[in-house]
Amino acid sequence: MSTVSVSALDRLGRRFGYDERSAAVLIFPVFIVLLAVAIFPIVYSFYTSLFDINLTRPWRRPFVGFDNYLRIFADPNFWVAVQRTTVYTVVTVSVTTVLAVAVALLLNEAFPGRRLLAALVLLPWATPSIVNGLMWKWIYNPGYGLLNGLLVQIGLLDRYKVWLGDPDLTIFMIANAAVWKQMPLAAILILVTMKAIPEDLYKAAKVDGANVFRRFWHVTLPALKPGLMLVLVYETMISIRHFDLFLIMTQGGPGDASYTLSWQIFVETFRNLKFGIGAALSYILALATFGLSYVFIRALGSKL
């Protein structure tokens, strides 16, 4: 055995140079850490998703194969969660992206106080998620909330409105809170891309008689595609898995108005203590996130 191992090592030594072997040795500890904290949990959670594990019934742990997945697809709550998650993700990503482009365009101009404004724009991004949720919950409060006070004072509302208690509005009110926090980072990412657009392109467009809108459409926007792709992929991954705002602001309610996939995972795993179903739901969500990211990269990546 020892001879075989030494021969194998010799062969490897001949095949790979000193640099490759040194790199492998240096990378090895990181690989072990990744194996322990990333790869093993991913594999183990898939393994868990194949069992009917309910912590409150510790004496049984039957292997059920893909039954957990089939049960999830047959559960009407899952499809409610898919619908809510889709609406939330589409609204959050699209509004964040549009606003981020607008803010980046503004910050790309030279004017007094631009640096201060850029710093102020970043503030919401630096706010912890929990604080963000609590703050917006106060702003939306039906009894003393700032939003009601403002809208009544300027005459847009005649009486205070129950923003988070209205099932037709809830998901949009939560999306608004998410956009407020996520938009600054998206704006900075797009601004960085915008700064890299050669000034000559704008000069040439001006010479050709393009107005400001045509310059934006034909010069700025195509050049922003790398930044936009990054923002779309990142924001989609964040939004589709968003949980903290739902926990703080609505607990999935009122009724099932904010019952998203991440909320369903939380309920099944940590309240119903059904780890098998929870793991299967997590896998479905992870695959959906991966799929969407792949679509974005395929759609925009070829034009990079």
Add this chain to the structure above:
Amino acid sequence: MTGSPNVSRRMLLGTALSAGAASMWATPTSLQAQSGGAVNFTAWSAAVDQVKSHISAFENASKLKVNYENFPWAQYRTSVVTRLVGNAPMDVLWISDAWLPEFAEAQWLANIDDIPELMKYNADAAPYCTQSMTYKGKQYGLSYYGDHMSFVYNTDILQRAGIDKPPATWDEVVRASLKIKQAGTVEYPLLLALGIDTWLVEFMSAMVFSNGGRFVDPQGAPLMAEPGRGAIETAAWIRDAIHTHKIVSPGAVETPEINSLKAFGAGQHAFYVSPTYRLRALNDPSQAAAAGKIRPALMPRGPKATASATCGWIRFYGMTPSAKANAARRANAAKFMEFFGGKDDSGTYRFQKLLVTDLGLPFCTMPLAADPDVKAFWDKWAGGGDVIAQQASSALKKDVIAPWFGEWNESASPAWQSVFLNKATPEAAMRAMATKWNELRKG
């Protein structure tokens, strides 16, 4: 290269020896925690100061050490379940009556039927308390406290609207509320905390019971979807209170119990359904603007109700099977449970009395009601204890407590809310709840 295998073996051996030594060094701590020299007590983060001071008294009296740990209420069940599954050292723990069937079925709680020094206290306990600690004929603990939902009112708002006594029926609640509303005193006279919260099932149970209704029959079959059984009528009454009479704020669906407490304490509402132990805070000038004006009344009755029934619940001390299986740990755990849930040498329920007089936490042990200090407490903070005692005597245990209660409740809360939001009929929502109940009951 040729020498490396030997070095690796030495390193391997060295590592293994080090790990072995480390585990030998670590073992005494866990063994000590599981041994007979200490009591491992797990609780949620409530009455922490009182618990700590009583633990000190216990340690002095028994010469035993208590390892006390507590978790926030919201995470308590999950924390305890994971610790039980992981065989963490636990001897005595606080348990909610709602989890008893689940914990008993999972064999995480030991029955105390064969521990006479604990069972003797049943003679003094309110019947619903003993029932709430009993599952399949076996008793699983000694009470920590027992409470019920109370109907409370703001005397000042009623006086200003010319109402001289609190309403006795839910119809009278509507009439009185409309009168208060017309007087322009408050916009939404009745305050109900209908947000998705652990308290929602207690609120709804109290209202269904006060309508003479039940959710399930004694055999566990669902009644909630049957007209005339209370649940449909209660849901319809609340929906109408919000959307037709407009005496309850539509914001109630996003109001958890703690927020409603603050709103009622601020004097913004005339009527409120609240855990009785909140009376202390509601009448404390340092915590509530309406302090001194909040009084309990009997729960209003529905048209078919013969008595002012309400929902009662208890929290209790349970013993783990691993503690019971070891003679020394069992003796220590029983001693601890008796010290907290039973009488002291002078024959007083010392800790339960402390919980009432310090925090206003009601009790299961009936003789305490006659204690002069307890009477003085209720006189000061609730205008007397008679109504509370009368209401406690008609409190009913939650009938939806079952091994699947937690999962059913997760689907019941949104169903209730769909009615309150006028997005579903009471009949459809109750049918959905009954269907889920039957599905879980079948396993």
